[in-house]
Amino acid sequence: xxxxxxxxxxxxxxxxxxxxxxxxxxxxxxxxxxxxxxxxxxxxxxxxxxxxxxxxxxxxxxxxxxxxxxxxxxxxxxxxxxxxxxxxxxxxxxxxxxxxxxxxxxxxxxxxxxxxxxxxxxxxxxxxxxxxxxxxxxxxxxxxxxxxxxxxxxxxxxxxxxxxxxxxxxxxxxxxxxxxxxxxxxxxxxxxxxxxxxxxxxxxxxxxxxxxxxxxxxxxxxxxxxxxxxxxxxxxxxxxxxxxxxxxxxxxxxxxxxxxxxxxxxxxxxxxxxxxxxxxxxxxxxxxxxxxxxxxxxxxxxxxxxxxxxxxxxxxxxxxxxxxxxxxxxxxxxxxxxxxxxxxxxxxxxxxxxxxxxxxxxxxxxxxxxxxxxxxxxxxxxxxxxxxxxxxx
Amino acid sequence: xxxxxxxxxxxxxxxxxxxxxxxxxxxxxxxxxxxxxxxxxxxxxxxxxxxxxxxxxxxxxxxxxxxxxxxxxxxxxxxxxxxxxxxxxxxxxxxxxxxxxxxxxxxxxxxxxxxxxxxxxxxxxxxxxxxxxxxxxxxxxxxxxxxxxxxxxxxxxxxxxxxxxxxxxxxxxxxxxxxxxxxxxxxxxxxxxxxxxxxxxxxxxxxxxxxxxxxxxxxxxxxxxxxxxxxxxxxxxxxxxxxxxxxxxxxxxxxxxxxxxxxxxxxxxxxxxxxxxxxxxxxxxxxxxxxxxxxxxxxxxxxxxxxxxxxxxxxxxxxxxxxxxxxxxxxxxxxxxxxxxxxxxxxxxxxxxxxxxxxxxxxxxxxxxxxxxxxxxxxxxxxxxxxxxxxxx
Numbered sequence: 063x064x065x066x067x068x069x070x071x072x073x074x075x076x077x078x079x080x081x082x083x084x085x086x087x088x089x090x091x092x093x094x095x096x097x098x099x100x101x102x103x104x105x106x107x108x109x110x111x112x113x114x115x116x117x118x119x120x121x122x123x124x125x126x127x128x129x130x131x132x133x134x135x136x137x138x139x140x141x142x143x144x145x146x147x148x149x150x151x152x153x154x155x156x157x158x159x160x161x162x163x164x165x166x167x168x169x170x171x172x173x174x175x176x177x178x179x180x181x182x183x184x185x186x187x188x189x190x191x192x193x194x195x196x197x198x199x200x201x202x203x204x205x206x207x208x209x210x211x212x213x214x215x216x217x218x219x220x221x222x223x224x225x226x227x228x229x230x231x232x233x234x235x236x237x238x239x240x241x242x243x244x245x246x247x248x249x250x251x252x253x254x255x256x257x258x259x260x261x262x263x264x265x266x267x268x269x270x271x272x273x274x275x276x277x278x279x280x281x282x283x284x285x286x287x288x289x290x291x292x293x294x295x296x297x298x299x300x301x302x303x304x305x306x307x308x309x310x311x312x313x314x315x316x317x318x319x320x321x322x323x324x325x326x327x328x329x330x331x332x333x334x335x336x337x338x339x340x341x342x343x344x345x346x347x348x349x350x351x352x353x354x355x356x357x358x359x360x361x362x363x364x365x366x367x368x369x370x371x372x373x374x375x376x377x378x379x380x381x382x383x384x385x386x387x388x389x390x391x392x393x394x395x396x397x398x399x400x401x402x403x404x405x406x407x408x409x410x411x412x413x414x415x416x417x418x419x420x421x422x423x424x425x426x427x428x429x430x431x432x433x434x435x436x437x438x439x440x441x442x443x444x445x446x447x448x449x450x451x452x453x454x455x
Numbered sequence: 456x457x458x459x460x461x462x463x464x465x466x467x468x469x470x471x472x473x474x475x476x477x478x479x480x481x482x483x484x485x486x487x488x489x490x491x492x493x494x495x496x497x498x499x500x501x502x503x504x505x506x507x508x509x510x511x512x513x514x515x516x517x518x519x520x521x522x523x524x525x526x527x528x529x530x531x532x533x534x535x536x537x538x539x540x541x542x543x544x545x546x547x548x549x550x551x552x553x554x555x556x557x558x559x560x561x562x563x564x565x566x567x568x569x570x571x572x573x574x575x576x577x578x579x580x581x582x583x584x585x586x587x588x589x590x591x592x593x594x595x596x597x598x599x600x601x602x603x604x605x606x607x608x609x610x611x612x613x614x615x616x617x618x619x620x621x622x623x624x625x626x627x628x629x630x631x632x633x634x635x636x637x638x639x640x641x642x643x644x645x646x647x648x649x650x651x652x653x654x655x656x657x658x659x660x661x662x663x664x665x666x667x668x669x670x671x672x673x674x675x676x677x678x679x680x681x682x683x684x685x686x687x688x689x690x691x692x693x694x695x696x697x698x699x700x701x702x703x704x705x706x707x708x709x710x711x712x713x714x715x716x717x718x719x720x721x722x723x724x725x726x727x728x729x730x731x732x733x734x735x736x737x738x739x740x741x742x743x744x745x746x747x748x749x750x751x752x753x754x755x756x757x758x759x760x761x762x763x764x765x766x767x768x769x770x771x772x773x774x775x776x777x778x779x780x781x782x783x784x785x786x787x788x789x790x791x792x793x794x795x796x797x798x799x800x801x802x803x804x805x806x807x808x809x810x811x812x813x814x815x816x817x818x819x820x821x822x823x824x825x826x827x828x829x830x831x832x833x834x835x836x837x838x839x840x841x842x843x844x845x846x847x848x
Contacts, residue, residue, distance in 0.1 A: 063682035065707045068647065070594075073569035076714035103519035111522065112512035119505035126496035129504065129696040164557065164720035171719045175593065176466035196718040200568065201463075254461065289456035303522040303725040314458045321469035325589040326564045326719065327557035332696040334724060 072200040094442035096429040097410040099230060099385055105356060106301045107341065107349055114340040118333065128333035134324035135316070136162025136308070137335035143342050144294070144308050152276035153292070155285050158313045161320055162330050166260050166307035169293035170223075171197040172322045173256050173309070177221050178203055185210055185222035189388075189417030189426070191230045191258065194223055205419035211247025221254045222247075226274060228261040228384025231417045231428040235382060238271055245278055248289055255290045263299045263350055265383040266358030275310060286312045296338055298385075299350050304334045357385070363436040364429065364443060371447035373454055378429075385432045388414065391425040395453055398424060403453075409446050465593040487835035489822040490803040492623060492778055498749060499694045500734065500742055507733035511726065521726035527717035528709070529555025529701070530728035536735050537687070537701050545669035546685070548678050551706045554713055555723050559653050559700035562686035563616075564590040565715045566649050566702070570614050571596055578603055578615035582781075582810030582819070584623045584651065587616055598812035604640025614647045615640075619667060621654040621777025624810045624821040628775060631664055638671055641682055648683045656692045656743055658776040659751030668703060679705045689731055691778075692743050697727045747776075754780070756829040757822065757836060764840035766847055771822075778825045781807065784818040788846055791817060796846075802839050 118124045135141070141157040148155050163169040170193065178184070178201040185208045186194070208224060210217040224244060226236040236244065248255045257274045272280075275290040282288055288311070295307035309319060323329070364387055368378050378389040391397060397413035404410065414426030431439060511517045528534070534550040541548050556562040563586065571577070571594040578601045579587070601617060603610040617637060619629040629637065641648045650667045665673075668683040675681055681704070688700035702712060716722070757780055761771050771782040784790060790806035797803065807819030824832060 063645075063647070063680065063705070065705060069569055069711060070572040070575075072572070073711060073715065076569075076711055076718060100524050103523045106519065106522045108512060108515070108518045108522060112509070112518070115508045115512060116505070119501060119508060122501070125501045125505070126499065127696075129499045129501060129694040130496045131493050131690075131695045164724075168720040175463070176469075177461065177463055179463040179465070182463075193721075196714075199718060200715070252456075254456070287456065297524075301522040302524045303520075305720060305722070305724045312456070312458060318462060318466060318469055322466065322593070325469060325586075325592060327561040327698060328586075329698070331557075331698045331724060331727060334727070 071202070075199045075202060093405070093408055093410050094438055094445075095410040095433065096431070096442060097412050098430050098433050100430075100433055101298060101302065101353075102356070102433055105353055107345055110341050110344060111301065111337060114337040114344075115333070117340070118336050124336065128336050130332065132329045132332035132335075134329045135320045136160065136330060137332060137339060140335045140339040140342070141308075143339055144310075147342075148310055152272050152279070153285065153310060154279060155310055159285055159310055159316055161309045161316045161323060162335055163293075163307045163309055163323065164305040164327070164330055165297055165302070166258060166293040166295035167193055167197060168323075169307055169309040170194055170256065170258065172319045172326070173221075173291050173293070174198045174201050175322055176315070176318055177254060179220075182221070183217065183219040184419075185217065185219045185253070186419055187224070187229065187232075188419065189231055189414060189422065190223065190419060191225060192417050194258070195419055208244070211244055211251055211253065217251050217253070219251065219253045221256055223256045223258065224274065225258040225260065226271070227259065228264065228381050228386075230260070230384070231386050231412070231414065232388040233379045233381025233384050233386045234388075235271070241271065241274055241277055245274060245281060253289070257290050257292045259292060259294050261298055261384040264354060264357060264385070266354050266361055268382040285310075288312060291315060296342070299353065300338065300341060300345065304338065306330060306334055306338050354383075357432050360431045360434070360436055360439055361387070363439045364431040367440045367443035368447070371444045373447065373451040375454065376450060385430055387429045387431060389427050389429060391427070391450060392454060393425055395450065396424040397427045400427075400450065400453060404446060404449055407445055407449060409442050409449075411446070464595070468592045468595060486798070486801055486803050487827065487831055487838075488803040489824070489827070489835060490805050491823050491826050493823075493826055494691060494695065494746075495749070495826055498746055500738055503734050503737060504694065504730060507730040507737075508726070510733070511729050517729065521729050523725065525722045525725035525728075527722045528713045529553065529723060530725060530732060533728045533732040533735070534701075536732055537703075540735075541703055545665050545672070546678065546703060547672055548703055552678055552703055552709055554702040554709045554716060555728055556686075556700045556702060556716065557698040557720070557723055558690055558695070559651060559686040559688035560586055560590060561716070562700055562702040563587055563649065563651065565712050565719070566614075566684050566686070567591045567594050568715055569708070569711055570647060572613075575614070576610065576612040577812075578610065578612045578646070579812055580617070580622065580625075581812065582624055582807060582815065583616065583812060584618060585810050587651070588812055601637070604637060604644055604646065610644050610646070612644065612646045614649055616649045616651065617667065618651040618653065619664070620652065621657065621774050621779075623653065623777070624779050624805070624807065625781040626772045626774025626777050626779045627781075628664070634664065634667055634670055638667060638674060646682070650683050650685045652685060652687050654691055654777040657747060657750060657778070659747050659754055661775040678703075681705060684708055689735070692746065693731065693734060693738065697731065699723060699727055699731050750778070750825050753824045753827070753829055753832055756832045757824040760833045760836035761840070764837045766840065766844040768847065769843060778823055780822045780824060782820050782822060784820070784843060785847060786818055788843065789817040790820045793820075793843065793846060796842055797839060800838055800842060802835050802842075804839070
């Protein structure tokens with residue numbers, strides 16, 4: 063069979079080849095990689111995870127439930143734990159407001175399937191999260207700027223996407239005033255807000271700010287009236303490899319997303335959910351504190367190294383958390399071309415162009431600081447800076 | 456926010472509420488349930504699964520890989536194992552022909568996303584697998600009969616779906632001649648074949664027959680020329696709860712499906728895949744033999760009980776494997792109405808109407824025989840038969 067021309071318009075739009083190329087960069091030995099977006103495996107709570115697996119699988123009754131088919135909405139005790147976690151963050155909700163997904167990526171994907179028709183307008187920051195662009199690619203949306211919410215003119219958007227804390231790829235966060243403004247804009251324009259909280263708990267400086275969902279519940283009185291669909295994940299603070307995240311929203315949204323989840327893969331593995339319910343309950347607060355201390359020191363190292371070595375004309379963000387610094391090079395530098403030279407020197411990063419929903423700019427790069435030790439970061443940034451300086455001469 | 460009217464046409468079509476209602480029937484204590492489609496948890500190889508988890512999670516290097524982000528196509532050693540398993544079944548393929556999915560359901564879902572545009576024609580048997588109808592619901596296909604492949608008139612179909620071995624819900628299988636005829640029809644009409652092999656290894660009588668994919672490779676010379684997309688799963692022969700299955704197809708299909716998999720949830724949990732690679736390699740052949748002996752005895756019990764107790768005018772299929780018997784009642788009996796009375800008597804089954812892609816018939820029921828002990832099956836069928844006899848008087 064000749065497959066050419068046989069894929070649907072939806073299938074043809076499937077993107078993501080770039081992501082794979084970048085992930086391969088991470089994996090190459092001898093490369094100092096600022097390209098990934100992954101946590102440091104040395105800080106996984108592996109012993110706790112191993113113990114939770116052991117306890118569940120050695121108990122015949124729990125093992126039978128863990129290995130059997132289960133419910134699409136998710137394992138009730140895990141949803142209870144998440145509801146409690148969300149309540150601690152000012153989100154009054156019950157388990158009817160929680161859907162378990164395969165990482166927050168599946169939450170974004172299903173939200174797109176639920177809400178977007180062909181050509182609908184989606185508002186995002188520019189740049190925005192590449193995984194969101196991939197999740198939505200099949201729906202073929204048109205993209206507009208998040209700032210359209212602040213305009214009086216009707217924006218016609220169906221959905222606005224935001225990562226208010228330490229966004230991927232910039233590391234930038236919304237101030238409290240900006241959060242209120244986004245909510246007011248969403249209300250004025252009657253737009254659904256898709257909030258991505260992937261990095262929220264990785265805060266290294268400054269005081270935590272309420273989520274858009276928490277603020278919207280303050281404004282509207284209860285979650286059932288909120289316009290926010292919130293996607294959370296265990297990937298950054300516990301481990302990514304088990305692929306577990308969650309969606310919090312008004313119950314009609316959760317019910318519909320649950321049906322879409324069922325249609326796409328029935329449910330997230332029951333064992334995974336039982337393990338995470340155990341681990342989440344037993345993981346000491348000190349675990350996230352340890353992550354923040356370690357990653358925060360790496361961020362400081364990266365910012366210091368950038369300040370010490372980057373030539374004039376290069377600027378970068380100063381995040382309060384997350385995993386990324388976003389650097390802007392002089393207009394004349396094409397980060398894609400620079401990457402080829404950098405790889406020859408044993409350094410990798412992600413050129414920023416692919417993070418734009420429409421035509422991007424070429425003189426930007428995303429730098430991850432969580433996967434390398436401080437000494438490696440210092441060395442890598444010094445060499446990368448030297449390369450950029452050479453390009454500018 | 457008022458969610459009414461805010462969902463996309465795709466989202467509005469999300470189905471599956473029936474499935475949940477049936478799953479709830481399975482779970483009720485005191486109910487003899489023929490409603491589920493689940494294996495018996497007492498036969499899970501739990502000790503082996505526990506041991507594989509322990510070995511992986513106690514090895515720091517393997518644990519780090521198991522809990523970290525991974526590749527969308529799947530864990531290479533698991534794909535290698537599957538490629539070997541498929542080669543043993545006459546499917547010459549390499550790991551570039553294998554994609555790991557969250558159960559075969561995700562394979563069906565992604566194949567639908569890849570191939571179907573709005574209103575495209577899909578051919579199926581009538582009745583067909585309910586999960587397929589849910590997986591495809593968002594794409595809003597039009598359904599035609601699989602028999603259209605045998606007609607000389609152009610059928611205009613994009614895709615034909617078939618479960619050649621012990622189909623859900625009927626238990627029926629295709630003969631070798633029927634398999635050849637389906638392939639010839641697919642070639643004549645230029646239609647993609649989506650083959651669902653969920654139950655293939657659960658054979659209790661008769662000799663195994665080659666898959667559509669194996670026959671098509673015989674016909675066309677190599678998998679890259681085949682029109683078949685094959686979905687397999689570990690759910691029936693190992694355990695369903697870890698949600699792991701696979702797709703085998705020509706490499707351009709696997710590449711595109713891999714991108715769609717990445718967009719929807721990045722990858723299937725790495726730990727799950729490493730565990731299944733271990734378990735698949737270590738699971739003795741006697742495990743599937745034991746499943747077949749146990750389930751085969753239950754099937755015999757059910758067929759014997761149906762023969763002994765069902766009133767005249769009721770007929771049923773005599774499967775060689777799988778999990779289901781399909782019973783046809785006299786025209787005047789509505790299985791949906793019967794179910795209400797049956798539940799009052801402590802017996803559950805699935806009315807057959809929802810397994811039809813279009814208007815179904817009401818006098819049919821699906822009976823699962825894998826989840827109950829023989830004595831329970833005998834008792835349940837006797838009482839169900841009595842209820843039907845009462846309805847007919």
